[in-house]
Amino acid sequence: MTIPSVTPETPFLASNHQDSKKHLLLATTGSVATIKLPQLLTHLSQKFSPSTLTIHLLISPSSKKFLSPADLDEVSRNPLVSRLWSDADEWAFPSGVYTRECPVLHIELRKWADVLVVAPLSANTLSSIVVGRCDGLLLSVLRAWDWGEKERGGGVVVAPAMNTLMWTHPVTGGQVETLKGWGVEVLTPVSKVLACGDEGVGGMVGVEVVVEAIGRKLGILSVEGEKEKEDEAETVEG
Ligand SMILES: Cc1cc2nc3c(=O)[nH]c(=O)nc-3n(C[C@H](O)[C@H](O)[C@H](O)COP(=O)(O)O)c2cc1C
Numbered sequence: 499m500t501i502p503s504v505t506p507e508t509p510f511l512a513s514n515h516q517d518s519k520k521h522l523l524l525a526t527t528g529s530v531a532t533i534k535l536p537q538l539l540t541h542l543s544q545k546f547s548p549s550t551l552t553i554h555l556l557i558s559p560s561s562k563k564f565l566s567p568a569d570l571d572e573v574s575r576n577p578l579v580s581r582l583w584s585d586a587d588e589w590a591f592p593s594g595v596y597t598r599e600c601p602v603l604h605i606e607l608r609k610w611a612d613v614l615v616v617a618p619l620s621a622n623t624l625s626s627i628v629v630g631r632c633d634g635l636l637l638s639v640l641r642a643w644d645w646g647e648k649e650r651g652g653g654v655v656v657a658p659a660m661n662t663l664m665w666t667h668p669v670t671g672g673q674v675e676t677l678k679g680w681g682v683e684v685l686t687p688v689s690k691v692l693a694c695g696d697e698g699v700g701g702m703v704g705v706e707v708v709v710e711a712i713g714r715k716l717g718i719l720s721v722e723g724e725k726e727k728e729d730e731a732e733t734v735e736g
Contacts, residue, residue, distance in 0.1 A: 543577050
């Protein structure tokens with residue numbers, strides 16, 4: 499399956515995509531841990547059924563540099579993934595220029611998403627979110643997120659991944675606390691030998707930890723959980 503391309507002829511409207519499934523907006527930013535995206539999606543598709551969960555991917559320009567064409571092909575064929583967005587899509591208006599009929603993509607994605615997960619979260623994007631920058635599709639979605647609504651404010655999960663000295667930089671701790679104060683779930687990085695060769699805290703948590711957080715946030719059962727529920731129902735009825 500190829501990802502439906504986001505052509506100017508097919509502007510995305512959240513109201514045209516309402517269904518009984520849970521909607522996950524999964525973003526990657528410019529950390530080397532982006533190379534784990536195919537693995538993360540494989541885990542997700544082993545755990546959750548396409549009848550339960552739909553994923554839109556949002557790939558920042560620098561994170562795209564960590565994905566080969568083969569990786570992009572693999573993620574686009576994942577049964578849970580239905581769209582792949584990049585910054586350029588925000589400006590893909592049918593006539594080339596904005597008109598009143600044009601949907602605003604970052605607002606539509608915020609309306610569509612039940613949960614937003616940023617994995618990995620780069621030091622750069624962490625700083626940008628906290629100061630409210632919105633020069634890019636992901637930052638605009640985050641700035642337009644409904645932080646006042648408990649469920650929405652609590653519907654953001656981030657998995658920071660960066661060099662140890664970036665993580666222990668004096669600016670990082672306060673930024674992480676700010677996010678937590680908004681209701682964001684922060685999956686604290688682990689200590690390991692990092693891609694750059696340094697050893698210390700800064701590695702992204704394992705993909706299974708991200709998958710577990712997604713299931714919990716969305717309140718959905720795994721494929722095994724659904725099967726157990728069906729078996730229980732059959733036992734009660736039988
Ligand atoms: C090879 C390479 C690896 C990088 N790894 C990381 C990383 O693991 N974490 C991080 O925060 N930044 C890392 N950076 C720096 C970011 O890619 C850079 O700050 C970029 O502007 C982030 O953009 P974004 O946050 O908009 O995706 C790396 C850069 C390069 C060239």
